[in-house]
Structures are given as structure tokens and as C-alpha cells.
Amino acid sequence: MVDDDERRWRHFNPEIPKRFGKISNLEKFDATFFGVHFKQAHTLDPQTRILIETAYEAVIDAGINPKSLRGTKTGVYIGSCISESEKTWFYEKVSSGGFGITGCSRAMLANRISYTLGLEGPSFLLDTACSSSMYALDNAFSAIRNGEIDAAIIGGANLLLHPFVTLQFARLGVLSQDGYCRPFDKDACGYSRSEAINCLFLQRKRDAKRIYASVVYSKTNCDGYKPEGITYPSGNIQRKLLLEFYKEIDLTPNDMGYLEAHCTGTVVGDPEECKAIDSVLCSQRQEPLLVGSVKSNIGHSEPASGICSLVKACFAFETGLIAPNINFTEVKRTIKALAEERLVVVKDVTPLPKPCIAVNSFGFGGANAHAILKAHPKSKVNYGIPEDNLPRIVTWAGRTEDAVNEIFNGIEKKPLDAEFIGLLQNIQEEEVTGMVFRGYGIFGNNGNQPTKSLVRNVQHYTGLKRPIVWVFSGMGSQWNEMGASLMMIPRFRQSIEISHNTLVPKGLDLINILTSNDPAIYENILHSFVGIASVQIGLTDVLRSLNLEPDFIIGHSVGELGCAYADGGVTAEQMILAAYCRGRVSMESKKIRGGMAAVGIGYRAIKNLLPEAIEVACHNSADSCTISGPIDEVRRFVAELKSKDIFAKEVPCSNIAYHSRYIASMGPQLLKYLKEIITQPKTRTAKWLSTSVPRSEWEQTENKLCSAEYHTNNLLHSVLFEETFAELPKNALTIELAPHGLLGAILKRSMPNGVYIPLTHRGNKNNALFFMTALGK
DSSP states (O other): EEOOOOOOOOOTTTSOOOOOHHHHHHHHOOOOTTTHHHHHHSSSSHHHHHHHHHHHHHHHTTTGGGGGTSSOOEEEEEEEOOOHIIIIIIISSTTSSSSSHHHHTTHHHHHHHHHHTTTOSSSEEETBBBTHHHHHHHHHHHHHHHTSSSSSEEEEEEEEOOHHHHHHHHHHHHTTSSOOOOBBBTTOOBBBOOOOOOOOEEEEGGGGGGOSSEEEEEEEEEOOTTTTTTTOOOOOHHHHHHHHHHHHSSOGGGGGGGEEOOSSOTTTTHHHHHHHHHHHTTTSSSSSSEEOOOOHOOOBGGGHHHHHHHHHHHHHHHHHHHHOOOOSSSBBBTTTHHHTSSEOOOOOOOEESEEEEEEEEEEETTEEEEEEEEEEOOOOOGGGOOSSOOOEEEEEEESSSHHHHHHHHHHTTOOOOOHHHHHHHHHHOOTTTTTTEEEEEEEOOOTTTTEEEEEEEEEOOOOOOOOEEEEEEETTOTTTTTTTTTGSSSHHHHHHHHHHHHHHHTTHHHHHHHHHEEEEEGGGGHHHHHHHHHHHHHHHHHHHHHTTTSOOOEEOGGGGHHHHHHSSSSSSHHHHHHHHHHHHHHSSSSSOOOOEEEEEHHHHHTTOOOOOOOEEEEEEHHHHHEEEEHHHHHHHHHHHHHTTOOOOEEEEETTOTTGGGGGHHHHHHHHHHHHHOOOOOOEEEEEBSSSSGGGGGGTSGGGEEOOOHHHHHHHHHBOOOOHHTSSOOTEEEEEEEEOOOOHHHHHHHOOOTSEEESSSSSTTTTHHHHHHHHHHH
């Protein structure tokens, strides 16, 4: 703000104007995050501290993770003149470790950015007085065009920390005593000094993810010798710069929609600049040229003023509106171009008539700069609002909980913008060290209305890296409409359509099986097998499309088909056909009328209690197992267990005693079918931990293959889930891939120090949102 408070110094000298521009929070700096030693941080020029922050922000704003720039040919070009903190750390408070030199040397304004971000392109300070940051642009632009660098951070810095510098400017006669800057105005009598620190990120257009404007061209020159003195602006040399500039490009002065002038409100500077503009640009135009100067709004930030003008131009492109000059009442009639309205001052918010903006910047030593920016021609489709109704998930990490919520709150202020969401996701695609709070938000599509978060969660991140386990559960996870809402996820739907088309020749309508509300749909065991398998294929494909990979894979019963697919042992088509065959054999084979039941004690405790006719089909955990046998025997034993206050409950199994001797007749036929599907068995990777082969037999050659024999054995023998699960790391993150989180209770009890996340939930009408919430977790 430009005001007259005494934050910087007391008003002790009437020669020093009371009003000048000040920025806030100079004392704030996250030294730990930026890797600056605390002793160095205290002796660091505040300009350097804030430049590091704004450079980092500029890269983030471009949609780029700063980590990705490390080791690249990215240049840093900073415009700055005077370090008003030098006096303190060089001459008054000399630090014992020499930190004053490394903290206040002006070379460090650029070099410290390169050091912090790991940039290996050119890095230097430019001092051409008030045109310094425009010279930074010119150097970066030329270096990119010449192939010297791939990208650049350009910046400008100006802080007013010592009153005697302002006193010198006042005695030079360039300051407005009342502290108001009035470019082009009849009452203009000098400028008000101002602070500003800002950075822009320059890239080649083909590499850019976010474009505010394109730099068309930049050029500089110098006044050289002038009889009036070094600080007197030369309109003739400025005119020469403009003439040469427009001869070297395809654009003409008539293409300009607006010119951001250097005009600072000084008695000599404004007339000389306007005269040069009039002579070169207005003379070649059919209509008046709109002009303005950001100095009226924020004061003159001297070496940083060029960047401020560029930022103003970017805002004009972004909004389509030119910010007005303030402190303006009537043009200075002695400036002919203004009086005759060949130059028209923007005094109200005005639409930008053409997509080109020219920017002037002049130093008081005669260093002149001119550049043209052009609007990005590509407009957002439908303002970024998605055409689908799929919510968007954003994961974000920050130094504080508020920092994460600030991003989420910002998203909620506007309609859902898919392009912006994509930009945010790209920024933190790689982990950013030091971000100790992590969160996710899921945002719905409300059309033209601001979006709202459907789910939001932010937590402190301990830094603990958990191994990831994918768990594929089996029969019992099916339910009506279990795939309906998931079909809105494009990658999931694509997977289901592949499985659907694979089963069409078999006479099955998979999409109907997954979306039907018919309560009898899963009374057909064949439907259960293909339904569960197709959902597991779809969920696996979605996770893979997000580059989420497991460290371990484990399956329960038929869930080992999911392991085979996730491990690369079979294709999606092979997996769905294998599941079909398992169901087909279950329906075709002759067998006893069997039953199965879940029991609340483990294999070790129950094995001595079992009647001879019943077997333990599944070793689930230390306090859970599934028994299998003739239905009457199973019902009798369930009643007996209940009488002893032991949990026991029959489970739907289509009267088939799976994983027991009673289905031995199914083996040969299943093996025959599977051999027709899995013709060239692949070796299982170390990620896949078998639950159908005892640990002592894992290294046997036949058990290392994802073969027809392996999956036939899976059907016929007990599920050794408890024993295999014990092989996993005790702090793992287990993700259950199934139509329903069937094994949640077992997994939580078996791994109390781990984290369990199901991807779906039985009966949930919006499993797409449930799935996204699981992703966020």
C-alpha cells in the first residue's frame, strides 16, 4: 500500500515525502523449507528472502513442480539497484561468520534462487536503474531464443529501508512531495517511491502448461552522451529504439491494443516519452492509442517497475480488461499527443481492444527497453467446466494445515475448472520435501456455480513410507448394481467394455450383470465369478493409470485371478475367461449339496473340533476361518458352535463346498478349460505372495508359474490367507480391490499397525465418490 505510516522510519525530515509504497511481512521467511541456515537467514537481505519465495511461487503458478527444474538449464535474471540493508550488515553489525557478505551481496539476489532451486543456467543481477527488470526480460528472452537456456526466472526487487536514499531522490527533484504519483496528469510533479518484489517464469511455448502471455520481442538501447546531463531522458534515442524495434518484427503499431508507458509523473520524463510514442506509433495508427502507467496505482518501484508493468499486462490478457490510471483528473495540455487525443489515458476499467500490449521502461542513466506481449490465442473450452459429472480429486501438500485448506478454499470460489485441477495435480505429481501436511479434496461439478467439496481431509504427515499391498478378495463381495456408479469413471468403463465384449460370445451381458437391480442376478454363480473379476480388472486398471503400483499382491480364493492380472501373468481377457470357466465348471460338474460357513475362531483352534466330514476351506486369520462340507453337516456344526458362544454363520456359496475334497471332480474339467486360455504360463513375480501353496513349496518350479495348474490348485485346496498375510510387513497399507471391502475386519485385526483402505462399499449408490475418497486417503 502507498500510505504515510511509519513502518520503515519516523517522519523526521520535511524533505522526505511521508507517503511511499510498502509491502508487508519482510520479517517472515521459512528458512528451514528453503534450506537457509538460521544465522544466514537473519543476515539475509530481505530482498533475497522474498525473491526466493516469489521465484518459487512463479514456478508453482506455471503449473510446474520446482523439483523438476533441478539440474536444468534454467537462468535467473534479477533487476535491482540498491541494497538498503548493506549498511547494517556490512558496516554496523559485522557478523562473526561473514554472513553479512553472503547475505547482502547483490549477486546473491539471483544466485541464491539458483542455489535454492538447483538451477544451472546463467544467474546474475542487472542494474540499469528503473529499467533493470525489463533488461532482465530482454536478457532471458535472448538467451532462450539463442538456445542458451530452456527457461528463465526473471524478477525485480526494491525495498525502502533507509530514509537517506529517499532523501537523495528528493534532492534530485524527481519525487512528489505529497506522495501521489500522477502520470499524464496536469498536476504531475514527480513520483512516489514504492517497494515491489516479483518474479515471472519464462518458458518456450511448447513446454508451457499455463500461459498468461507470449513475449513477441524485446529490445534495448542507451541514450549515450546528452548535453543536458546523464539523468535527462532523451526522447530522440527512445524514438530510435521504437523505430528499430518495429522494423524488426511483423507486427505494426496499429496492432497494439494498449501501451503500458514508463511515465512516472516527472516534469521532463513524461513529455519526452509521449513525444517519442507519438512520433513512431501514433503516426502509423488509424485510431488513438490507449496508454497508462502502473506507477499511478502502486507508485514507482524503480528497478522492479518493469516487472510490475508486465504483470499488469498479464492481468489485462487474463481478464480482458485494462486497469485504470488513478490520481488522474485532466491531461497535461503541454503534451501534444495527449491534448490532441492521439494518446488516450485509460482512466476507467476498459476492455482490451486488441491482443497485443507494448511495454516501455527507461532507466535514469539512459538505459531504455521496449517489449511486446501477446495474448495466448487459445481460449478455455466451456471455461474449463467439464462436460461430464465426474467429481475431480485434488491432493495437495503444504507446510501448514491452513496452506492446504487455502488451495481447497480457492477451488471452491469458482466453478469446477478441469484445466486448473490438472495444473494443480501436475504441480505435486512428485513429492515436495518439507510439506508436512497432506490433504485431499473431492469437488463436484455444479455447472456455472462455484464448486463445493464433497469430501475434504487434511492431516499431518509423519513421513512414514508404508509398503503397499493390493488384496484381491473373492466370493461374497458381489452385490446388486455393484458396478453401476463406477461406470462413470472413464478408465473403469473402458475396462468393463473390454471384459463385456470378451464374454459376448459366451452369451453373457456383463454390463447388465454389473448394473442390474434384479435381486436374483447373483443367484447364478457364473454371474458372481465374472462380476467380481471384471470389477477387479477395472479397479486395477484405474490404479495403474494413476501410476499407483503395489509392493506386494495377495489374493483370497478366486481373488488370486486378480493377483494374476495385477502381476502381469494374464491379460484382462484371460482373467475374465478364467473366471467364466470357474463359474462354468461350478455349474456343470456333479457334486454333493454342500455348504460353507464363517467361524469366529482360527484354523489352529478349530482343527481339533471339526467333524470328520467338514474341512477348513479358508485360513483367514488367527480368529477367523471358513469351513466347507456337506450342507447338513455344516448346519449341524454351526449350531453346535453357536451353543458354545462361538460365532458361526452360513455364507452363500450356491451349495458348492469350495476348497474341499468334495469338489475334486471339478479339477480335471477346470484344468482343461484353463489350458485353452493360459497357453504360455508366465513366471510369477516376487510381489505375488501365494495363498494356495504352502510357504515351504513356493520355490518349487511348478508353483512359480501363473499356470492353469496353479489356478486349478487354487480352487481345490485350502486358502492359506492367514499364513501368507503374516509374511507381509507389519505396517503395510493394504488396499482391497473388490466390489466390496469384504476382508476389512480380518485385515485390521491381523495388522493393527497397518492401514486398511477398501476401494468400494456394498450398497453405496455413489461408489465412484467412495473410490475417489479411498484414492485421497
